[in-house]
Amino acid sequence: MAAMTDESFSGDVASQPAIRLRGIRNAFGTQVVHDQLDLDVRRGEVLGVVGGSGTGKSVLLRTIIGLQIPAAGEIELLGERIEAGRGEMPTRKLQGRFGMMFQDGALFSSLTVAQNIMAPMRERGGIPKLLMRELALLKINMVGLPPNAADKFPSQLSGGMRKRASLARALALDPQVVFLDEPTAGLDPIGASNFDMLIRDLQSSLNLTVVMVTHDLDSLVAICDRIAVLLDKQVTVGTMQELVANPHPWIQEYFHGPRARAAFETPGLKG
Amino acid sequence: MGFSGTGDVPGDNHHADRFIPVSLDWGEQDVAAAVETSLSITEAGGELRVGIAGPLTVEAAARLDRQFRQAVKASPRQVVIDAAEVTALDSAGAWVLRRTSEAFSGRGIDVRLDGLQSEFEALLEKAFIPDPDVPTDEDRPNPLIVITARAGKAMFDMAHVGRDLFGFFGLTIVSLLALLTGRTKLRFVALVSQLEYVGLNAVGIVALLCFLVGVVLAYMGSLQLERFGAAILTVNLVGVSVLREIGVLLTAIIVAGRSGSAFTAQIGTMKVNQEVDALETLGLSPVDVLVIPRLIALFIALPILVFIGDIAGLAGGAMISVLTLDLTIQQFLTQLRGAVDFWDFGTGMLKAPVFAYVIAVVGCHQGLKVSGSAESVGFRTTKAVVESIFIVIVLDALFAVFFAEIGI
Known part of the structure; x- marks a missing residue:
């Protein structure tokens, strides 16, 4: 293990919350949605x-x-602090x-399922093509889709299969x-x-x-x-x-x- | 332990000894991922030792993938994968481990996986692809076959499009007949709103473009005809070509690009939102509700637009004649009256409703063929424009031959 110099790591990493929100305020116009919202996700x-x-x-x-x-507040993601209230991203x-699965899947309709899963890997770069394809098939199997779903387009899948495909894409880079x-x-x-x-x-x-x-x-x-x-x-x-x-x-x-x-x-x- | 993770691995067998240190800069906060991952492959006495030390995550898997693939080409008696120093594992790493081990075991070589932490076993269990024979992107078939197959498919598609379009054409005729015999009612509000959109709102662009083309035609014509001392024939050139061909063709193309595409996009979006399905469950025919008002609107609007286009084109010709040929308006009109007869105007106007029908039918047909996705709307819209302009020009050529044959 590498030497840990940063003080914040001297504690047990596993016991730190994955996400810590403090004093979050979200407002759309005059309508306030969140005010002084605190949340810890373990x-x-x-x-x-x-x-x-x-x-x-x-x-x-x-x-x-x-x-x-947000209009105010700060966010700590996996130990990294973001002054979100000051516009930091x-x-x-x-x-x-992080992986996000959107409500209706939000799969790219012009790409096949495998290409959808490979999209974040491509963006990341440095992964050989054949390995990307294998990892896409692996994720497809993990989320319980049949192997032949790989080369189908989202419009050819049922709603449930689209959700699984979307989950596979969210998991593409092992978030x-x-x-x-x-x-x-x-x-x-x-x-x-x-x-x-x-x-x-x-x-x-x-x-x-x-x-x-x-x-x-x-x-x-x-x-x-x-x-x-x-x-x-x-x-x-x-x-x-x-x-x-x-x-x-x-x-x-x-x-x-x-x-x-x-x-x-x-x-x-x-x- | 047979070797140490980042230390030097001694090897007398130089081509079997590969040592690849990999440094990671992914996720500084993650202490586990910040150390180097190393892969050592040593062969001694028929036993291949694959030693992995450090985090085996997607980053390491990507960098070491080639070495892993290279390693499985060897044919030792026995393989030992030493994973005792694997500090982190994700699904990419698990897959590479499993693929490597199965590549040996698949050839009947004894594989032993040593020392993998028990917490990673569940992941290793998950990391498999049930049907490795699924064709990959790499397995592209012979390009010659692909091209031939594509050409054949295109031919079939074209035949199918023709058949479908013909069928849809028939459907609109049936709907129109039902309308004429009073079995269905005309949607008057829809018709008027479509008329405004496809007719009134298009007047400006049609008039402007036809005027400009008239200008260009007269200008280019006068330059050429002046050489023969026949500059006055510019009026004949502009008159005949605008009335017979340019006016109607240009207007039809503008309308196909402007209104035909809008028909496809409007109906197609309704199709995506299942509004068309909703119409059908309400007992309404989408053809009656959506197609017929657009069809009739264009049927009325296009001849009017063509007439406006004709006038604008002639006006453009007149302007150039006055400016460069020193004709007066009076002289231009007299020359024009001698140059064109009623049928020059008549043939143009006769073509307009036919073109209107084609543009409306193709636009609506493509709109109703939209399926599922947003991408489909764009694809169908492009197709509608290309198809309707294509059919309009082909029909125009047939008309030219026909009118020449019957002598008008």
């Missing part, structure tokens, strides 16, 4: 982000990955350690943190639960930190270690048990509504 956890419509779930994800510049290099925007939206219950298992499986084998926006209570129960609830322009984070006990009326309604009860009653899961 390494190796699956964090679910929930909240009503318009509470800024997607805005939060976009803020973390640098697509949205994560470096390209840092962005390369440390993966952001998923509504990964199971629009999937049938079987497809959704398979996708949940896939995320869990990849998370443990690739040692990923996962931040996912979801409205799927089954996903929350099945794979999330902790849940961040966006409320009153801030987040409340806790495990499922902690949140169920939280007296806030919105949280009570969310976790005690008829759908929530159905999700908790699934055999083998304890509420």
Whole structure:
């Protein structure tokens, strides 16, 4: 191991949060979405982000990955500090350690699935062509797509397959943190639960930190270690048990509504 | 340990001894990734030792890929992959490890993977490609075959396009007949709004371009004809060519580029948004709702635009005649009256509705053929413009022959 001179590394790297947000403020015109928002995402956890419509779930994800510049606050990504409130952006290099899966896949429609997965590798440079192709096929297999999907165009795939392809692209460079925007939206219950298992499986084998926006209570129960609830322009984070006990009326309604009860009653899961 | 990670590896067998230190600058914050990765390949007594030290991540895999591929060409009795000093592994590294090991084991050579940390085993398990026979980008077939196949496919595609277009043409006729017999109603508001768009809004550009072409024609013509002392025939040249060909052809091409493409893009975008499907579930025929108003609008607008184009072209010719040939407007008109007869004007105007029909049908047809993606809209729009201009010019040539044969 190399000598560690920087003081910030003298502690256990693994115990540092992967993402630390402090005092984030996002506003569109006069409408304030986030104010004084603090959030820690621990390494190796699956964090679910929930909240009503318009509470800024997607805005939060976009803020973390640098697509949205907050009005104030600072962000620490994998130990690197970004004065986001002063317009600082994560470096390209840092962005390369993140993977993002967009809600509708956002696959490049003029490229095949394999080419889509190879796109970030090409951008990165220095990887031999044949190895890129092999890695693309590897990722295709990892996300559970058939090998013949490699040379198909996104328009030739079903919605569920597109989501898997999009996940494969997010994983192309073995990122440390993966952001998923509504990964199971629009999937049938079987497809959704398979996708949940896939995320869990990849998370443990690739040692990923996962931040996912979801409205799927089954996903929350099945794979999330902790849940961040966006409320009153801030987040409340806790495990499922902690949140169920939280007296806030919105949280009570969310976790005690008829759908929530159905999700908790699934055999083998304890509420 | 048989060798040390970054130390010198002694080797008496010089061509079997490869030592490649690799430095990484990816992710400074990641202490594990900041150290060098080294690969050593040594062969002794029929045993090939592949030693890897340092983080085996995508960076290292990319740099060492060639060496790994080279290494598997050897045919030792036994292979030992020493992975005890692998400090980090990602899926790219795991794949390279697994590929290397399977390349030997696939040939019946005994492979042993030593010392890989247990936490990496799950990843190694995941790193495999089920069907390695999937054709890669490298396996390109014979270019001659590709070209022949492409030409053949293009021929078939052309035949299919022709058949589809003919079918769609028939569909619009049926819809028009239903309209004439009163079984469907004309969408009047849609028609008027399309008329404004394809007709009124196009007047300026059509008039301007036809005027300029009239100017150019008269100017070039007068320069040539002056040499024969027949400068006055410039008026005949401008009159006949503008009325018979230039006016209608130029207008049709402008309209195909401006309105035909818009038809494709509008209908195509509706198709992408599933609006066309929605129409059908409401019991409405997309042809009745979307195609017929555009078709009728263009059918009415194009002849009017051609007439405007004709006038503008003649005006351009008149301006040059007055300025460079010292003719008065009166003389120009007298000469023009002698030079052209009704059928010079008539043939041009007869072609206009035919061209209008072609442009509208091709534009709408391509719009309805849009499928799925945004890219498809762009592709179909280009195709609509090219196809309609092509058909317009071919028809124009046929018309020229036809009119010459019947003597008008």
